[in-house]
Amino acid sequence: MNTHIRPIRYLEVNMNAAQKHTDLLTLASAGAHAPDQIPLALQDFDVSSSLSALVDGEVHDTELDCLLAAHARGQETLEAWHSYQVIGDVLRASAPAVTAKAPQDFLAGIHARLQAEASLAQPLQPTLPRTPVAVAGHVRGPAANDAVFRWKMVAGLASLAAVMAVSWTLLGTAPSGAGGTRGSGPQLALMGANPGVTATQAQESTALVVNTAQGPLIRDVQLEALLAEHRHHGAMSALQMPAGFLRNATYDAAGR
Amino acid sequence: MTPEDHTAPPPPDSDVMLVQRTLAGESRAFDMLVIKYQRRVERLIGRMVRDSDLVQDIAQETFIRAYRALAQFRGDAQFYTWLYRIAVNTAKKQLMEMKRDPLIFQSQMKSADDDETSSSERELNFHVADTETPEAVLASKEIAQAVNAAMDALPEELRMAISLREMEGLSYEEIAQALDCPIGTVRSRIFRAREAISSRIKPMLERQTGKRW
Numbered sequence: 001m002n003t004h005i006r007p008i009r010y011l012e013v014n015m016n017a018a019q020k021h022t023d024l025l026t027l028a029s030a031g032a033h034a035p036d037q038i039p040l041a042l043q044d045f046d047v048s049s050s051l052s053a054l055v056d057g058e059v060h061d062t063e064l065d066c067l068l069a070a071h072a073r074g075q076e077t078l079e080a081w082h083s084y085q086v087i088g089d090v091l092r093a094s095a096p097a098v099t100a101k102a103p104q105d106f107l108a109g110i111h112a113r114l115q116a117e118a119s120l121a122q123p124l125q126p127t128l129p130r131t132p133v134a135v136a137g138h139v140r141g142p143a144a145n146d147a148v149f150r151w152k153m154v155a156g157l158a159s160l161a162a163v164m165a166v167s168w169t170l171l172g173t174a175p176s177g178a179g180g181t182r183g184s185g186p187q188l189a190l191m192g193a194n195p196g197v198t199a200t201q202a203q204e205s206t207a208l209v210v211n212t213a214q215g216p217l218i219r220d221v222q223l224e225a226l227l228a229e230h231r232h233h234g235a236m237s238a239l240q241m242p243a244g245f246l247r248n249a250t251y252d253a254a255g256r
Numbered sequence: 257m258t259p260e261d262h263t264a265p266p267p268p269d270s271d272v273m274l275v276q277r278t279l280a281g282e283s284r285a286f287d288m289l290v291i292k293y294q295r296r297v298e299r300l301i302g303r304m305v306r307d308s309d310l311v312q313d314i315a316q317e318t319f320i321r322a323y324r325a326l327a328q329f330r331g332d333a334q335f336y337t338w339l340y341r342i343a344v345n346t347a348k349k350q351l352m353e354m355k356r357d358p359l360i361f362q363s364q365m366k367s368a369d370d371d372e373t374s375s376s377e378r379e380l381n382f383h384v385a386d387t388e389t390p391e392a393v394l395a396s397k398e399i400a401q402a403v404n405a406a407m408d409a410l411p412e413e414l415r416m417a418i419s420l421r422e423m424e425g426l427s428y429e430e431i432a433q434a435l436d437c438p439i440g441t442v443r444s445r446i447f448r449a450r451e452a453i454s455s456r457i458k459p460m461l462e463r464q465t466g467k468r469w
Contacts, residue, residue, distance in 0.1 A: 048447065048451065049443070049444075049447045052443070052446060052447035052450050052451075053443055053447070054270050054273075055270065055450075056270070056421060056427075056428065056446065057269050057270035057271075057273075058270075058427070058428050058443065059270065059273070061273070064273055064277065068277060068282050068284050068285060071284045071287075071288075072284060078287060078288070078291055079458075080454065081288055081291055081292070082291050082461070083450075083454040083457060083458055083461060084450050084454065085291065085292050085295075086295075086399065086403075086457065086461065087403055087422070087450055087453050087454065087457070088422050089295060089296070090399065090400045090403045090404075091403065091407070091418075091419075091422040091423055092422060092423060094296065095295040095296045095299055096295055096299060096392070096393075096396040097295075097395070097396040097399035097400055097403075097457075097461075098295075098392045098393075098395040098396045098399060098461075099294065099295050099298050099392060100298075100308050100311075100312065100389050100392050101298075101312050103290075103291050103294055106290070106294050106312070106315070106316065107287055107290055107291065107294075109312075109316050110290060110316055110319050110320060110323075113316065113320055114320060114323060
């Protein structure tokens with residue numbers, strides 16, 4: 001156990017970097033990692049010198065521990081810190097030396113507002129996790145809105161409703177009867193699905209095959225009536241007005 | 257490396273250390289950041305807002321927002337650059353809220369210049385001060401004169417060391433090489449220079465604040 005700890009006095013020695021780190025290691029080995037555990041022998045720690053180095057970003061972590069501990073003990077750390085900052089700002093001409101509100105009052109105002117908030121009660125935590133997160137075997141936790149919104153059940157019901165709607169549409173347009181062809185055959189063969197022709201009429205219709213020069217021709221009464229009906233409506237335009245840019249598809253053409 | 261070499265990397269940033277300590281629960285470290293940047297933040301906001309009380313409020317709000325968001329500071333940029341963005345956004349938000357009342361808005365708003373690195377920044381130094389009280393402006397001038405007088409009275413070796421550090425921005429190692437002396441000597445000289453100047457301005461700072469820490 002190190003019982004004698006030499007106080008750090010940078011004014012007395014012209015240390016090089018190696019010496020400085022050696023002294024800081026001595027300080028660290030004395031158990032000065034935590035500010036509350038700094039030995040009493042280190043009360044001679046030269047706060048102002050370290051503050052000056054801190055202004056320049058030239059202090060070690062352990063030295064910063066001592067500085068913050070000195071600040072906690074009520075030494076005039078902030079006063080010296082403020083003075084050094086003012087000197088730097090004036091020399092660099094980067095900020096006025098004095099503001100309307102004294103720094104003590106300004107700081108007190110911030111403390112008061114922070115204490116009024118609950119955020120001060122909880123110490124700040126970095127966003128990055130301190131411990132590595134195991135990627136493998138990661139289990140997704142419950143959603144934040146699980147308790148108030150049963151989205152899984154609603155999603156299932158919505159999917160079921162969508163399937164039923166699609167099925168209903170397909171069934172409604174599918175050909176009835178075992179002999180019906182699906183989609184690929186001529187539409188005239190789907191008379192059973194035509195709302196204008198009843199099933200009874202379809203069954204009562206009699207087909208007659210007539211051999212012609214062009215080949216066999218099916219003559220059917222209802223088929224003839226259906227073709228006649230198409231002729232009647234085929235020349236009409238759905239636009240209810242003349243439309244020269246449209247050519248109506250009718251069954252009147254000679255080639256049909 | 258010579259003092260004329262301005263391409264040297266900047267010295268390690270104490271702000272990052274203080275941020276890390278604040279995140280570790282040392283709220284006193286944040287106090288030091290506040291003290292360090294209060295005047296610069298107030299000056300920045302004073303370029304956007306006319307009323308000095310409002311400048312104070314926005315500056316406080318800036319630091320409170322910075323404290324809340326401190327965990328998001330990754331250290332990629334300088335701490336003041338990060339704080340600068342918070343201050344500008346806070347001021348703009350405040351001005352937008354005030355915009356609902358055009359009379360107040362017109363009376364409070366100044367021509368905002370968001371260019372942090374504008375060449376006129378130094379010139380603005382001591383006449384941003386329509387946000388300051390006349391007493392504060394006078395005190396600033398007196399302190400500046402005292403600092404300059406104390407600099408002139410310093411021994412050459414101390415004046416050179418603190419000039420290279422504060423004005424040229426050299427690190428201790430670079431100053432040691434330039435002055436051909438150990439780093440510990442550089443540190444000691446800079447500290448002694450600061451102490452000598454500080455002894456001249458401390459009574460003035462205490463008189464200005466009217467209270468001790």
